Structure formats: structure tokens, C-alpha cells
Amino acid sequence: MTPQQKQQMREGLKKTREVLGHDIPGVSDQVIEDALWNYYFDVPQTVNYILIKYPRPQQKKQSKAKGLLGFGFQASSPWPAMSAVEMGYFADAPWGNIPQDRKGELVLKGPQLRGGLLGGSSSGPKSSKLAALAKKRKEKAQAATPTFGEEKTSISLLSRLSKQTSSAKNVLEPVSPAPRPSAQSPSSLPSGSPLRPPPPQTSTARETPAPLDSPQTDPKARTTVDLVGLDQPKTQEPVVLVAETATQQKALGASPSSFAQSIFGERITLRHEITVTNTTLFFVPGNKEAGKANPFAGPSPDDVVAAAQSASKGLNKGTHQKTPAPTIQKTEEVLKNLSLEAAPAAKKVEKIDVLKAYSESSAKENINFVVVGHVDAGKSTLMGRMLYDCGAVDERAMRKYRQESEQIGKGSFALAWVMDQTEEERNRGVTIDIATNHFETPNSSFTILDAPGHRDFIPNMIAGASQADFAVLVIDASTGAFEAGFHRQGQTKEHTLLCRSIGVQRLVVAVNKLDTVDWSPARFEEIVQQMQQFLTNAGFSMKNVTFVPMSGLTGINVVRKPDDNVIPWYNGPSLLEVLETSNKHTRAVDKPLRLVISEVFRGGVTNPVSISGRIDAGYLQEGDVLVSIPSKEQAIAKAIVCNDEPAKWAVAGHNAVIHLSGIDPIHLRPGDVLCNPTSPLITIKSFNVKLLAFEGMTPMAVDVHKGRLHAAGKVSVLLQTMDKSNGQVIKKKPRHIPPGSLARVTVELIGEAIPVEAGNRIVLRSSGVTVAAGIIE
Structure with missing residues (x-):
């Protein structure tokens, strides 16, 4: 090994040992070095190979205790143990008048329900079909037999909102409860009446502590109200309230709402009786005339809030402020400033003479x-x-x-x-x-x-x-x-x-x-x-x-x-x-602009629509208006990049990146052509081609290729074959064009028209084989 490889081997061995440690039997330094050499000193692959070939010794798992319950079984928890006390703790406790600090509290807990069967889920035991049917029938029977409170909810609500003849008084004098009328009783209502009230009975209100800001009242004060039928006439005796303070009288008075009056009308007047053991309960006061008032006569709650907010905005301002102009005056000023002329266009980019530049x-x-x-x-x-x-x-x-x-x-x-x-x-x-x-x-x-x-x-x-x-x-x-x-x-x-x-x-x-x-x-x-x-x-x-x-x-x-x-x-x-040393190429810079799109992409946050392609003819500069063919959508050349450098202009022969604005990317596809709006390219679906046949040709289906543009078509007519040396016509309307022949044919597109023009070179392919190539006439 070279010195560099030895250094890599030492570093790889050190890193591998840090990961694996020394507790894997059979893994020596020689084994690690062989693996590192095999994997080109790649530590992750070496570690993976060694762990697969020499697995770590697995520790024995502790066996679970037998007889444990499954997940679905939930045994009831034992009762909480009583806390032990010293002997003789209660020796000096008297039989009566036990001090408060010596008293305790007994809390009774019912037995917890057991779970499902062994091995079941924790969602509880699944009931049988018979039990489910019985439960369903029971719920249906309960729903069909409403309770007294549910059946008479409207009567109870209306009875609490009954009209009080003494609502104008601030303080009521304590009087005896009025006797119940005998002329009309609840039983006198027809049996089929949907609003037949129950027999009169006395209910005791729940005791609640008095508010901190309310005066203390006598707990013996009581309020009694008689219950009568809904069809009781207006001449019934007024409701008698027993109270001590004005606050309680104000709370115990209430008149029926406009909604109740609109539904029940005169039947709303009834008498009832309520026994109140705590005079701190209160009623919402009301007035019979409130039902006749127009709820939309005043401002809405939103208007009130808006007015309050508007008023609060001027609290911190000085007292000397200009009086706001009337709405009519503001409208006239706005109309005077209106103009029928179009808004001024954005600042245009300074144009230059591209050909001269x-x-x-x-x-x-x-x-x-x-x-x-x-x-x-x-x-x-x-x-x-x-x-x-x-x-x-x-x-x-x-x-x-x-x-x-x-x-x-x-x-x-x-x-x-x-x-x-x-x-x-x-x-x-x-x-x-x-x-x-x-x-x-x-x-x-x-x-x-x-x-x-x-x-x-x-x-x-x-x-x-x-x-x-x-x-x-x-x-x-x-x-x-x-x-x-x-x-x-x-x-x-x-x-x-x-x-x-x-x-x-x-x-x-x-x-x-x-x-x-x-x-x-x-x-x-x-x-x-x-x-x-x-x-x-x-x-x-x-x-x-x-x-x-x-x-x-x-x-x-x-x-x-x-x-x-x-x-x-x-x-x-x-x-x-x-x-x-290649010869300098002639560029068609003086012809109309033809930029063939090779790729459409997002150039960044500031350039959401960008294209790249080669300019076949013409030129363009920043700020030019371009039209995309065949979509015929216009765009503006926002910026130009040539050879990875920003440029003010680009001419024929440049492979440029153009950042566009004012166009959606769905209107741009590879193979489309960007043109000047004054000289756009015209799309066609049928054209004649002078071509050189590489394979034998007949009227057949072909794929038309022009740069990035691919379109399905067919060779519909074989016009003639020609001599390659002088271009003379050999045969008109041949049935077959042999390989290597020069010919003229008509090509028709199956789909939509494509942006091509005379002089463009195309390639015809069929079944993955190039059959011909030529020039559009």
C-alpha cells in the first residue's frame, strides 16, 4: 500500500473500533483491515459488513412470570389499606361533642368492573346479540316515556316568566300566600291538550350562598306562587311575592318574552307557586311592553361597538381638531380626481441598438x-x-x-x-x-x-x-x-x-x-x-x-x-x-426573432418563470415583449443570462436563459417558439418536405422531430423522387421510395398544429428507427 492508503487504513481502523468496540468475539484488527480494503476504506459499509457477519452476542431475555394476566384482563384493585395509629389514640375521646380536628372522613368506593377475557382488548367485554337487543329496547322505551320535567319544559319555563302585577313596586310588603283558585283547575283542561299542566305541587329551590355584594336576607323569607292552567283568564289574582329587599324584588320579577307571547298569546297568563327556601335566588326582571317594542328600532350591537371604538380613538388627541368634511363633500372631491385615461405604464427599460452593439x-x-x-x-x-x-x-x-x-x-x-x-x-x-x-x-x-x-x-x-x-x-x-x-x-x-x-x-x-x-x-x-x-x-x-x-x-x-x-x-x-480553429459561423441576426425553448423551469423566488433555449434567428433585449407559439400568450423579457453571466441583449447563436414575467408557465412547453409580436410564427398541420430516405418509405405513420418538438403524423402523399446529383424529377407519384433516394412528400400531423416554417429541418422516425430527414418547403 502507498503511504496515503496506509494513513487511510489507520484512520478507518480507529473509526471502526470506536463504533464496534471490543466486545464482539472474532473481530480482530486484521478482519477490520480486510473489510476496509475491500470497501475502499468506507467505514459505514465496513461496520455494516462486520455486524452482519459477526453479530453481537444477544443477552438472554428474562422469562415472564407464569400466570400473569393478559392485556385484556383487568383485575380489580384491592381496597386501600387502613392507616395504622398508636394504641390509645382514641382513649381520651368523648362520646359526644368530638373536636373537629379529631374527626375523620369515610370514603366508600365501589368495586371496579373486571375487564374482558384473557387475551382480549382493553375496550371491555363484548356483549351478546341478545343483550344488545334488550339494551336497545330499554333505551327506546325510556325515550318514548318522557319524564315530567321533559314533557312540561315549556310550561315550567313559562310559569317562571309569568306576568307579575306588582313589578312596578321596588319593595314588596310581606303578605300571606294567596289561596288557590277553585274555579279553574288544571284538571279542567281537555285531555287531548298538548299543554295540559301537571297537578299543582310545591317545589323547594336549591340553597345557594348569598353574593358578597348583596344584603343579608332573612332565611325565613319565602316566596309563594300559585299554579293554574294555561287557559286561566287575565282576571286571576296577581302573583304574590314575599321579600324583604328591593334587590330581591327586582330579581324576582320577570315578564314573558316576545317570542313566548307570539307563540302562546293569551294563554301565557297562568299562576303558579314556588316555595323558595333561600331568598338569594333572583329572577330576570321584565316588562310586558318589551314584547311590543321593535327590536330593530335602535342601533345594532355591532354599531354600538363601532361607535365606541371610534369615540375612543380621539381620547388622546388634542381638543382643537378640524371638523371632518361631510360625506358629500368627500365624494365630490373623489369624483373630481377621477380620470378616464389609463394608468401610466411602468417605467420602460432603455432600448439600445442591438445590431450596432x-x-x-x-x-x-x-x-x-x-x-x-x-x-x-x-x-x-x-x-x-x-x-x-x-x-x-x-x-x-x-x-x-x-x-x-x-x-x-x-x-x-x-x-x-x-x-x-x-x-x-x-x-x-x-x-x-x-x-x-x-x-x-x-x-x-x-x-x-x-x-x-x-x-x-x-x-x-x-x-x-x-x-x-x-x-x-x-x-x-x-x-x-x-x-x-x-x-x-x-x-x-x-x-x-x-x-x-x-x-x-x-x-x-x-x-x-x-x-x-x-x-x-x-x-x-x-x-x-x-x-x-x-x-x-x-x-x-x-x-x-x-x-x-x-x-x-x-x-x-x-x-x-x-x-x-x-x-x-x-x-x-x-x-x-x-x-x-473552427471557422467563424454566420449568424442570422437580421431576421425575425426565433427562440426555440429547450427547458421551462423556475429560476428562483424573483424569477418564477424562466426558459432556456437557443436563438436560431434575430435578437432580443431586456424589456422586449415576446409571444409564445402556439399558445399565442405574450410575456416580457425581464432578464437575460448568457454563459452564466447577466446580459442586456442576446443574438442568434446564443444559448440563453430568459426570465419572463406576465405569463403563466402552463403556456410554455419545450419545443415552443418565442417570437416578436410583429412577426409571429404561423402554426401548420400539413406541409411538403424535401427529404433523404434512410429506409424504404411508403404512405406510413411517422414521428416528426424538430429539436425538442415531437409530434405524431403520417406521410400522406409521395409526390416524386429526384436525382441527387442535379435534382431532376425521376418519377412522379411513386408507390415506394427506396432507401438512399431523394424525394418530396407531404406530411400531415395527427394532433394539433406545430410552429414550423419553410427552411426548418426535421427528422422522421418510425418504430424507433430514423427513416428520413429533410427540409420543409
């Missing part, structure tokens, strides 16, 4: 290139090496990637993780979606679009290639790998044809992993010859194709040229030098 700009040229190739050719590793050597990835992040990749046994994937950021991509070891990254050199500013190589993710590769100025084709030079990718079903050929069909003309062929064949010049020449023949047939000009030998894992000939003894037979430039 772009021509005078000394900024580095923005170059976008896509990395394509067969699966496992080393595309992500090569780009990770380039970013690391160019300083775009710091040493700390690289150390983290190495440690994480070694923990799962994939140490060689550390550089690829610079591009592959998602957990699924790292677990599977393949790129799934377009990975975008940025780095700069002294001369240029590059944007990397790492495309997936697996055949299942070809649509994502098309989306990446549509944003690129040129392509880097990565080829695996190891034995058998190049042939697998160059096979008919390999992705080397398909990716190359797709790049050419989308409009990519510049191609850099990176012959990777030459170190696995000991930098064999024969292997390099073999690959170059086969690729030159294929690229010529695909339509590439060989002056725009460059071959570079390299090793992405070791970094040889990626950023800097190697020593002469490493590749003695190669004297050409490195990969980065080839990228910097």
Missing part, C-alpha cells in the same frame, strides 16, 4: 458543439477531462466525484460524472438527456452539448444536435468496439447521418481510447479510411472533417499536445486546438 462588441465568439457517438465510446469522460483540464471544474469537486465513484466500484466514471449529474445516469452509467456545460479559452467561449449514445434516447440526441454549430464524433478505437458502433445497427452511423440531416457541416472525429491498443498507428489509419468513405457518402466535405487521436481517460492530446515519444507518428493539433 453586436457589431461593435469585442466579446468572445460563442461556439456550440454537440458530442455524439456510439454508447460507451467515452463521450462524457472526454468532455469531463476537457472541462477539468481547462479549469472549469475545481479540484475539490473532482476529488468528490472520485470518492463517490470509488465507493460504488466505478472509479473510472469520475470524469463522466462531471457531465452526468442525475442519479439515474450515474447508476446506469449512460447519459440519458442532453448535458450542457460551459467553458472558455483565451479566444473562444464554448458550450458543450453532450448527447446520449443509446438508441433509446435518439430524440434527445436530435434535440442537442439542432442547437449545435458543429459536431464532435467520438469513436472507440479499442478492439471490436469500433466495429460494433460502425455496424448497421450501431449509433455511429445513425448519429452521423442525423447531424448531416439537421444541417451540421463541420465534423471533428475524436478517435478515443487509442491507449488500449498501445497507440497503434495501423489501428488509427484503419478507422480513418473507413470513416472517410462513409462520411463522403453521407454528404460531408472532407475539408470540413478532422481526425484527432487521443485518450480521454488519461487526457493525452485532449487539451495539450503529448510528448514526442507518446505518439511519435502524429504531429497534428490537439482536440482543443481543433475546436478553436
